[in-house]
Amino acid sequence: MSESAKRSQAYTAAGVDIEAGNRFVSRIKDMVKSTFTPGVATDIGGFGGLFKPEISGMEAPMLVAGADGVGTKLKLAFMFDRHDTVGIDLVAMSVNDVLVQGAKPLFFLDYFATGKLESGVAEQVVSGVCEGCRQSDCALLGGETAEMPGFYPDGEYDLSGFAVGMVDTPKLVTGKSVSEGDVLIGLASSGAHSNGWSLIRKLYSESGLKADDTFPGTDKTVAEVLIEPTKLYVRPVLEVMENVEIKGMVHVTGGGFYDNIPRILPEGVAARIEFGTWPMLPIFDWLQAQGGLSWPEMLQIFNCGIGYILILDADSADKAMDLLDSMDGVEAYRIGEIVDGANAGERCEVIFP
CATH class of the missing domain: 3.90.650.10 (PurM-like C-terminal domain)
Incomplete structure (x- = not known):
């Protein structure tokens, strides 16, 4: 048993497997890196994700942020044992929202919470998140995987996501100019x-x-x-x-x-x-x-x-x-x-x- 495993035995006995969490992060690194865009200025595993946006040519850059989840559609993912698409849902619900103001999505953060981390299921979920990010040309800049024993039923998890985009203020889409005949x-x-x-x-x-x-x-x-x-x-x-x-x-x-x-x-x-x-x-x-x-x-x-x-x-x-x-x-x-x-x-x- 590694020294790290020895130190975390008490936590593992309580239902949180730190070693499994670390292995999971290691296994998804390449997948997450496939979403990185030129603005990403960080690697996976930091306390915060760094992003340097390209603002040349913009008069007055403005950030637009959105947050959402997948809702009870997740129940069908559990029922069908199909977890590779709900991550796309997660990204889409937030990036489509920030797009409404005319913002180009820059980066995305995800939150995955479960009672017991099942690496295979979690990897499928993250693969969908990465696919959604690639389709919307935004980076999966970071996130959180939370193992919370006793909080969720066995085999279930919850998801939430957060998108940040940017638009030049003169090009902000507000609806204020909508008029009869449009x-x-x-x-x-x-x-x-x-x-x-x-x-x-x-x-x-x-x-x-x-x-x-x-x-x-x-x-x-x-x-x-x-x-x-x-x-x-x-x-x-x-x-x-x-x-x-x-x-x-x-x-x-x-x-x-x-x-x-x-x-x-x-x-x-x-x-x-x-x-x-x-x-x-x-x-x-x-x-x-x-x-x-x-x-x-x-x-x-x-x-x-x-x-x-x-x-x-x-x-x-x-x-x-x-x-x-x-x-x-x-x-x-x-x-x-x-x-x-x-x-x-x-x-x-x-x-x-």
């Missing part, structure tokens, strides 16, 4: 992302479907459809920003269309959404039918196939659509317009056929 462009979601999972789990448990069954309307298994990770919008949105002016942006998360779109609208205007201007993913058709929900109820809870929204003037919208249509893996749709608030029943009004 166009809403919706970017397709990959599924239910990381919202509404308490209801999804309830409906799934009542459905009789099994993880390996084919999900209705698809050629994928139930587990594959339900665990599909949140889509990252960083690269396509930043490319659009380089070419046209975006007046406002929305990350469609908890609260769906009705709660999220009004958050960036100035007084006096409303958003009018034309339902049916984008294809509905099978998971939402199934949820609507399984739960006996109306589509207004669905749009209050889920993204219903649109995970991110851009608001632009009509000319800029044409250019943005051309650009988005040329990108691999990006599906974009004109889903509505901005109208006079006095002529709308709600700040977000959905028109059904």
